[in-house]
Amino acid sequence: MDWKTFARSIIVITEKNMRIYYFKGPVVVFGLLFPLIMFLTFFIGRNLDLVLFFPGFLGMMLFFTASSVGPLITPWEKREKTYERLLSLPVILESIIIGDLLAGAIFGVAITTIVFAICAVLLHLPIANAGLLAFSFVLGSITFAALGTLLASPTTDNPSNIMMLSSLIRLPLIFISGIFIPLSQLGGWQWALTSLSPLTYLVDLFHAALNGNAVYPSWLDALVLVIVILLFIWCTKVIQKRNLVKGI
C-alpha cells in the first residue's frame, strides 16, 4: 500500500467535495434550514427550558449538517459521470469513502460550532467540560457524516432519490433520540427504542459536556459512537464494493 498517495487522495477528494458540494441546494436545505426550522417548530412558544433542551438541539443540528453532504456526492457524481473519472485517478474506494466522510464531518463541525458560539453568547449557556464538548463535536460529526456516506451507497444516479431515502431514515431517528424528552424521563420500551439511535448517545455526551448531568457514562457514549462509525464505514465499503463489481 502506497500510504502517501492514499493520504493525498483523501485530502484532495475532501477538498474537491468541499468546493463543489457545500453550496448545493440540497445541502443548504437539509443541512442548514431543516434543523433550524425543526428547532423553531418545537421550541418557540412552548416555554421550554432552552438550557435544558439545548444539548438536544445541538445534537439535532450536528446530526443534520454532518449527514447532509454525504448523500449528495456519490449520486451526483454518478449522474454527472464524474464518478468514473474519479475512480480512474490514483484513488481507491476507501479514499472516496473517507474523503466524502471528512467533507461531511468538516461541514458539520464548522456550522454547528458557529451556531453553538452564537447561542452560547445569547443564552449564556453553561459549559461543564469544554474538552468533552469539542471531542463530542468531532465524534458526533464523524458518526453522522459516516451515516451520510452510507446513505449515498445504494445504486442510483438520481440525487433526489437518495435525499428522500435520507429523510426517511433521519427523521425517525430524531424522534427516537431523547431530544424532545430527556432520557432520564424515559422508561420501558421508550428507553429501549432510544437506545437504538446513535443520536441518543451524542445528545447524552452534550448533556455531560454542557450540564454535567448525562444518563450514561461518557466513555460508554463515545464507545457506542465509535462502534457505529466503524459499522457505517464497513457497510458503506461492502455496498460500494459490490456496486463496483457490478459496474453500477
Added chain:
Amino acid sequence: MDAIEAKNLRKSFGAVTAVDDVSITIPEGGIFGFLGPNGAGKTTTIRMLTGVLIPDAGSVRILGTDVNKEPLTAKLKMGVIPENGTVYSDLTAEQNILITAKFYGMDRASRERRSNEILDRLGLTERKDDLVRTFSKGMRQRISIACAIVHSPPVLLLDEPTTGLDVYSRRLVIDTVRHMNREGSTILLTTHNIEEANALCNTISIINKGKIVATGSPEKLKKTFDTSRYVEVSFDQPVGKDLFAAPGITRAEPWGDKWRVYTDDPDHAVKHLASVAEREHLTIVSIATSNPTLEEAFVQLTAGV
C-alpha cells in the same frame, strides 16, 4: 517491459458476458487501437484496464504493476479519458486541471506551469476561468484530455475520445494524442471510427461480442481479408446478377448505379467482365478495382461473414 499487459480478462453482467477471455499486450511507445462496434466490450475492457471495474477473472498490469493488487501505484502511471470525457462542471477549466494534478502529487509550481501549457495547446487559455458547465461538448472533451495528460503519463487510455466532436476539436484531440506519443506515452484508444484507427494506430485489435477476433497492424489486417477485394463496374444498360457468375467471383451486389463484384483475383474479373460485355453487346461506362480496406476487414470480422 510491456506498457499494458492484460491476461484472460472476463466480465459478465448477469447472464450477459461482456468480455470473454480478452488478452492484450501493448509494448511501450506504440499507439494501440481497440476497434469494435457498439456493445462489443470496448468500454468494459478499458474500465477493467483502468481499475474502474473489477474483472471476474484475469489480471491487468500497467508497466509491471498489477492494477487490482496495487491500484494506487498503477494508476499513478496512467492517464485516463473515460467515455464521454466528463469533468466537474461546477469548477472552472483551470480548477479541473489543477485539482487533477494534485492527485498525482505535483507541486504547486509544476501544476500551474503544466496547466498553462496544456490550456494553451488545447486552445482554452482564454476560457480557463470559466465554469465548465458553460462549455460545449468539444471544449469539455478538451478539458478531459487536459486532465488526463497533466502529469505526462507514461500510459494514456482513451475511451472513444473523438465521438461526437466537431472537426476542430477532433483534430486537436488527434494532434494531442500524437504529441503525447512522440513525448513517450504509450496510447490505447478505443474507437468505432475505422479511419481514425487506421490513421493513428500501429496495432489494432478488433473486438466483437466480448472476444478479440483479430489483432495486427492496419495493413496486416487488410491483407488478411484480401478476399474482400472487388471490382466496381457500370454498364450503359441494366444487367442482371447472372451476368457475374464466373469462377473466382465470390459475389456481386448492386452499388448505386454500379455493381460491386467481389473476387479473389481482380485482374481475372476485369477480363471476364470485358468479355461478357462484348458478348452481350454492352458498353462498360466505368470500371475500377479496389484494394481491401480496414472497413471491409472490420465489417467481415464483426458481422461474422
